[in-house]
Amino acid sequence: MSARHYRVAGKRLKRIDGLGKVTGKHVYASDFALPGMLFGKILRSSEAHARIVRLDVSRALALPGVRTILTAKDIPQIRFGTAIKDRPIFADDIVRFRGEAIAAVAATSLEIAEAAVRAIEVEYESLPAVFDMEEALKPGAPLVHAGWSDYQALPVLDRDGNVSGRSSMGGGDVEAGFARSYRVYEHRFTTQHVHPGYTEPRAAVASWDGNGDVSVWCNTQLPFDMKNLLAEVLDLPASRVRVVVPGIGGGFGGKLRVGVEHFAAWLARKSRRPVKVMTTSEEELIDAYPRQPTTILLKTGVSEDGLLIAREARVLLDCGAYANSGPATAAIALQMVAGPYRTPHFAYESVAVYTNKGATGSFRAPAGPMGNFAVESQIDLIADDLGIDPLEIRLRNVYREGDEGPAGDTLTSVSIEESLRRAADAIGWKDRKPGPGRGKGIACSWWLTTGGSSGVYVKINPDGTVTVVSGAVELGSGAMTGAAQILAEELGVDLADINATDVDTHLSPYDYGAQGSRTAFSVGNACIAAARDLRRQIGELVAPLWSVEPDSVRLEDKGVVSGNNRLSLAEVAGLSQRTGGGLISHGTAIQAMPVFDPTRVRNHPLPAWTSQSFHTHAVDLSVDPVTGEVTILRYVVAQDVGFAINPTYIEGQIEGGVAQGIGQALSEEIVYDGGRVLNANLTDYKMPTMMDMPRVECILIEKPSVNGPYGAKGVGEPPCIQPPAAIANAIASATGVRVTSLPITAEKIALGRLDEAAD
């Protein structure tokens, strides 16, 4: 079925939650309040690695207005974590990074809570700390977790001391491959901590009811995960925890895991009052889930005509003090260092490393920009050395339909060549150096559409409107508008007829969550399944009335039709309410992992990717010959989206993802000096402003996937993957300076040029 036959899907329709957002009436978690609510604040460690030898809250507790103070002693000793249960709610006797929570206060005002936090007395005894990954891996290095071997962890993980996870992939014979190569190149790349930068701080309001059940209103991306986590840390059955997401001001992966919800829930439990906790910018930059820094070593052997023969890669990924999603991110880095390229002989290894810095997490396309920066920078270096055009060397090596992926899985719906050609055409690749200080760069990649299951309840109301209840949070991407468009298409109604509810884990069906470019894809599939069931119910309801076969009944134009018989959908919904309890269905969807070759993979939770997408970015920029200041003139993205459910919001995802990628490429970095963050404020954590962003020209390629709704592929994460590499390549083309560490500040370019001139 091609796009032009659809009435609703594929159209540039207005999002379903727009009115509340432009009028200020949309309530976000940070806006949420309850009568009599207290305000919570967290005391955070001023040491990077230390034993707490004295913790005295008595002075703080005596302040008027302070209702509760909690420390590790006041609650059960429970460790939690995504991959490894390594993190306590409050540091027990050891703090492992500067900024770690030690105590929490609930008071009648935020000012009083802050004053109480300052009045808590802590004495530390310093312990040897380790901040650098390579140092942390040396024998005899201080252990971030002395008791690491006692922690519960996912069985897939290979752990050891400061190594929170080690993964590998291999195929062919890499040594023989290098031996056969015309040239072998070795390079080292480093990438930095970057913060997701959601504009709404993390916030939670918790309240306990008369039954001893707790409700938490918060801005999590994963309400069901949050419910389970809270049940675990509160030592309650999950059924007694309710998580509601009223609204969320961006997430980008930074709101996947618990932020302040557990503090709010514990403070509310002890104070017997509702409690609100919300982060400050400073807290965001010292204790959130930023993208992990990496060091990537790439060794690549090629033939004389630039064909990749063999590659060895080693990725070190800095988890900080708690592993969170670091081991899985390090594993995904293996697919990223493979790139969308055929490589007969390969051996990739990644190591997730503990250090005494803040914990990290799964910022949009975890491992994506890091691996891509390394691979796509190196392929340009190889092309330059061999005298091959960077576009041409990519075209010679990219995956083709039916190729094997690194895990031995069969790749389908492969569109990387088309994306390369279309992006290159659009940027005017033939004229790569249009003038002095100008340069163009290109970078391509691939990415997965994450699996996990989705359920929706769909109800047809007697006024002809449709209510969809989903456990998936609308992060802002428009994914739920996309899913609603699919539902409207299937039910023969308009998008304006669809209502979507907020997520409430007591009421909403399960969803794996707003992560991994999966929401529109998976919820859309669940909507198709729900609509199918509603058509069956409606067919069975009206077939006897009209003496027709149920299969002959169609839904179109807000009506139910068979032959010359027609009733409005509203009439049928009313009929069902009078006779059968109403039209309601439960649709579900799951995407299975493809078949792969287990001998190629070790300790990898996501070895083979489903419904991959392929994409290319191309940039034209200028660089100030002395100061190194970069000005992006044009930016093109050619992305395979499978089927563009709503082109406007897909463009929005691309434009916004590119902005984040440009931030990572040029300006953003959480700067650590040892264990201390030097720029824990938005004055010096530099996200792109409107003046920093070029227009982004979007080319939507629609090569349908087998699994997605109407052929759609995941869209949300990929756009932030390539900007660092594409920009690095363009800068090298413009200036001759190759910067191999992110961010590529004007300073690095300018001083790099001076140093080259001096050599």
Added chain:
Amino acid sequence: MGFAFHRPESLDAAIGIACEHGETARFLAGGTDLIVQINRRRIAPGHLISLAGLGLESIDETDREVVLGAMATHDAVVTHPGFGKQLVALAEASAVIGGRQVRNIATVGGNIVNASPAADLVPVLMALDATVELRGRDGTCSMPLDRFLVERGRTERRPDEILTAVRFDKPPVRSATAFLKAGRRKAMEISVVCVAAHLVPGRKARIAIGAAAARTLRVPQAEALVEANGRAAFAEAGRLAARQVTPIDDVRASARYRRLLVATLVERALAACADRVEAGAA
């Protein structure tokens, strides 16, 4: 966070309150820096004395001179019709201070009294040989801006003194100013280095540099070189200036890069002035 807020109805009343409370009182202009400093607990004044509504908001011009009231906002500087030609650097500098929301509140006087070495308007005023006017318990006095600034966060102002205005002579028709700034982004930046230049061909050159020392500073040797040799000396003046500044390494940039920026921005600001003079003459 406990301070008393005072809204005096005259300058003398404001000075009286300041005298009464001594070091615990701070004058409040726009507050865009002061309130942030209080919130970050860098300072904890017991009294804030508002300077709003005391007649310090105007920008006045006579045939001879320009007087910027201390409470004139940066937005007022940007939109002031008289700052289009020879004085365009004033608008260039005020236009890149924070976002519009900040420029609608933040003031000329605040930018000066803060004594941040990275203040953007201060180099321009210094390049114009501006004088600050102070009014305190003992009456009014004035002194060159260059003397007023001592070091980061410190000026010659006594706690009871209000900076009421900054004034400078109108430059001749055949003259120009220019302001250049380097930062990591193209907006919302605290300067990594900023440079203002003022050129009266054949007569006077002024170069003032921000964020490259403990205070905004002039580079007299470089100025003298330009006064003697004109355009031919711009590049050398930049190199000379780079040797005279004493920048630091911090999270925004290294000292080495700051020196490079000083050399380049000084040369470019001088060239911009020379180009503007020529364009004005054409």
Added chain:
Amino acid sequence: MTRRALDLTINGEPYELAVEPHWTLLHVLRRELGMTGTKENCLEAECGVCTVLLDGKAVNACILLVEQARGRSIVTIEGLGDPEHLHPLQQAFIEHGAVQCGYCIPGMILSAKSFLDERPGRVPSEAEVREALSGTLCRCTGYQKIVDAVIAAARQMNAWPERPGNAP
């Protein structure tokens, strides 16, 4: 700390408040008055989500003491338009796909209104819009559709200057 009486006008309505001297306008709007359309984030005038109009000009409510607004007129997003009578900027933001998570949008729309109201009858260039709105960060959109929406709204406001929602 003792509270003092303070009058101000919010969205055309007079308010008589009792305020503590250190309260910011943002605190008063969100905590004291429950007007949460004005958003809270960095609290240091770096992100712009708290932007409101003070006597018609965009300011950061997070670092403005409410005492500084004494006797003056404030407009927040709640005062701009409601779902039945949207301001042209609100309409354009929806139509151009300029809204994603929406958290920056109230501040962005008020920044845009302040800017457009300064130059009635003119349609700004893209560069002018970018300069004027660069004090408000958006992490979702990459800004492009916001810029398009502001320019489209300026056209609309020029075509229908007498519409009630267009009054400054």
